[in-house]
Amino acid sequence: MHGMGFSRLAFAFLVLLSFFCTRATAQYNVERLIMSGRVAVYYEDYILGIQYFNQAIALKPQLYEAWQMRAVAKFHLDDYRGAEADASEAINLNPYITLLYDLRGISRIRQENYEGAIADYTKALSFDPSNQNFWYNRAACRVEMKDYERAHLELDTIIGRWKKYASPYLLKSEAYLQQKDTLKGTEWLNKALDVDPYNAEAWRVRACISMSRDEWKDADEYFSKAIHLKPKKAGNYVNRALARLRLNNLRGSMSDYNLALDLEPNNFLAHYNRGLLRQQVGDDNNAIEDFNYVLSLEPNNMMALFNRATLLEQTGDLKAAIRDYTQVIEEFPNFWTGLHHRAACYRRLGMTAKAELDEFRILKAQNEKHLGKQPRWSRNKLAAMRKKSEIDPNKYDQIVVEDETSGEHEYKSEYRGKVQNRRVESQYQPYMALSLFEYSNAMTNYHPFVVEVDVVNKLLSGLKLTVSTLSTHLSNEEIKRQFAVADTLSNMLSANTQHPSAATYLARSVAYCIGQNYGDALKDVDIYLQQNPNSALGWWQRAVCNARMADYENGADPQTAQLRFKSVNADFEKAESLDNDNAYILYSHGTFLAHQQNYDKAIVYFTRAIELDSRFAEAYFNRGMVYLYKGDKVKGTADLSKAGELGLYSAYSIIKTNNKK
Numbered sequence: 001m002h003g004m005g006f007s008r009l010a011f012a013f014l015v016l017l018s019f020f021c022t023r024a025t026a027q028y029n030v031e032r033l034i035m036s037g038r039v040a041v042y043y044e045d046y047i048l049g050i051q052y053f054n055q056a057i058a059l060k061p062q063l064y065e066a067w068q069m070r071a072v073a074k075f076h077l078d079d080y081r082g083a084e085a086d087a088s089e090a091i092n093l094n095p096y097i098t099l100l101y102d103l104r105g106i107s108r109i110r111q112e113n114y115e116g117a118i119a120d121y122t123k124a125l126s127f128d129p130s131n132q133n134f135w136y137n138r139a140a141c142r143v144e145m146k147d148y149e150r151a152h153l154e155l156d157t158i159i160g161r162w163k164k165y166a167s168p169y170l171l172k173s174e175a176y177l178q179q180k181d182t183l184k185g186t187e188w189l190n191k192a193l194d195v196d197p198y199n200a201e202a203w204r205v206r207a208c209i210s211m212s213r214d215e216w217k218d219a220d221e222y223f224s225k226a227i228h229l230k231p232k233k234a235g236n237y238v239n240r241a242l243a244r245l246r247l248n249n250l251r252g253s254m255s256d257y258n259l260a261l262d263l264e265p266n267n268f269l270a271h272y273n274r275g276l277l278r279q280q281v282g283d284d285n286n287a288i289e290d291f292n293y294v295l296s297l298e299p300n301n302m303m304a305l306f307n308r309a310t311l312l313e314q315t316g317d318l319k320a321a322i323r324d325y326t327q328v329i330e331e332f333p334n335f336w337t338g339l340h341h342r343a344a345c346y347r348r349l350g351m352t353a354k355a356e357l358d359e360f361r362i363l364k365a366q367n368e369k370h371l372g373k374q375p376r377w378s379r380n381k382l383a384a385m386r387k388k389s390e391i392d393p394n395k396y397d398q399i400v401v402e403d404e405t406s407g408e409h410e411y412k413s414e415y416r417g418k419v420q421n422r423r424v425e426s427q428y429q430p431y432m433a434l435s436l437f438e439y440s441n442a443m444t445n446y447h448p449f450v451v452e453v454d455v456v457n458k459l460l461s462g463l464k465l466t467v468s469t470l471s472t473h474l475s476n477e478e479i480k481r482q483f484a485v486a487d488t489l490s491n492m493l494s495a496n497t498q499h500p501s502a503a504t505y506l507a508r509s510v511a512y513c514i515g516q517n518y519g520d521a522l523k524d525v526d527i528y529l530q531q532n533p534n535s536a537l538g539w540w541q542r543a544v545c546n547a548r549m550a551d552y553e554n555g556a557d558p559q560t561a562q563l564r565f566k567s568v569n570a571d572f573e574k575a576e577s578l579d580n581d582n583a584y585i586l587y588s589h590g591t592f593l594a595h596q597q598n599y600d601k602a603i604v605y606f607t608r609a610i611e612l613d614s615r616f617a618e619a620y621f622n623r624g625m626v627y628l629y630k631g632d633k634v635k636g637t638a639d640l641s642k643a644g645e646l647g648l649y650s651a652y653s654i655i656k657t658n659n660k661k
Helices: 002-042 046-059 064-076 080-093 098-110 114-127 132-144 148-161 166-178 182-195 200-212 216-229 234-246 250-263 268-280 284-297 302-314 318-331 336-348 352-365 379-383 451-457 476-495 502-514 518-531 536-553 558-578 583-595 599-612 617-630 633-645 650-660
Strands: 385-387 399-401 432-435 466-469
Touching (some): 002 046, 080 098, 148 166, 200 234, 234 250, 284 302, 476 502, 536 583, 617 650
Parallel strands (some): 385 399
16 A cells, blocks of 8 residues: 555656646747747848747747747838737737837837827836937827927927937927928028038938929039938939939939939839930930839839830830820820820821821810920920829929928837847958047957057047947947048148148048948048058058948949959958058958858968967957858857957857857
């Protein structure tokens, strides 16, 4: 009996132990799924991330984090409705997490549900009343809802608390402009520019005000400033193109449409207006391609259809032209210009009876209608514009503008940018190069030093160049300083045209390079090298600018990319021949080779750099990454560990990620 009792007790214990083990395993599985999902989102593989979060939710639907992270993944896939639904579920599970309200708020903004977003930001402010972004987003939503009175009160509060924050000044300006109070709108716009003269959006708004007043020269100038400060916004190029058209600068206008489409290939206005412009200068086949693209976006756009028809007629594709003309005429039976063109096509094809039917319809309705070949654009034609929503077939050849010129508000949120802007980069450390900013990592006693930099600094008044990592993620203060330095140096060079300082050109090249304006950076460093052909510093600067261009162009035309790669390697080799003990040049060359997946040669350069400077954290880091990519986890982990020891603590995150993998 005693033995039987013990057996039952042992059996019960085993069952209980099995139960707890099962629960522990389930818990571990969910945590592992969420971690895997986070890693997927970290690498911007949002679809994979959603799959992991789906599994985690199926196992433990009461964990808010899985719902939150799935909402983040959906948000970055532009599934704002799905993101809102998941964020709402996360809030139901844990209503005390402030960022959940921000996530749902920005998702609602993307759906133009401004009232719902206001409720979210009001709740978020009850938890975090000093959060500048929450205040701004709520005020911006009130402007969108045209609740101007409350918007102005809230913006006054924001300005009272953060006087050097330019965005609320600009938002007040936009609100007044929407209220048709141009005087106050301009006044607040000027205040915004006083606070931050490098605010691209403020210059865009000023340009739009100039456009509304038909001040086209000013509009061109202000859009140019906005583009200089933020060169990757397609809308600014489209609007500047319009201003340049009104100034009869057709070449500049065409260039702007091309640039806009490089940045935003689906831009309707750029394709449509470039098509009209190409038609005007006789580039008919390319104009047809533009209208083909417009019609792929909007198959029933009658204006684009008629323009394509006229081009098809001019290039001899008469049957296709008749097809397009017929579709337009069916929509607008009294469009006499269309009937005239179709009749001409019928006659050229020998279809006389059909041509006469169209001609009879025209004669019957209009005895005196000037019909003929489209005239060249006069100044009056350049001044003719129609709104995008305006459908009038007689305005088929007029430049199209947006119905509203106001831009999208740049809402401030943890979730607004891409994930890669916030995560620890699982990639190489940046190039080392000349900089305007002091080098820093956790080991504050390490300062890169190059003798030639001190020599150049003695030739510069009031400015000091340094050697630092060339980061693409600048803070707002660094962005302002970079633009201010570039402008100051430009003024110095303009004031001293007889004997411009070569060192000033080098310094401006550095400022341009930091701002990713590589074209002008290369021009300036070339001027410096003409006067200082044996400067290792100049060849190093040129090599890094070229390398950044090569990284940007990666995947472009193979021949162009190959020429750039040869140029980069030649520049680095020239710099190394002039200063063969410079660890930073060797490191930068190795980094470029690593980007090109030339791993063995990259390791040679990183190793030489480390031999010259045993405390060079970035060299250990990048060599470690190369080893990992080659599959040598032991050497890779050892190098990353050393980089972490020397102050690059992000290396530990990568070690941890790879250990989990």
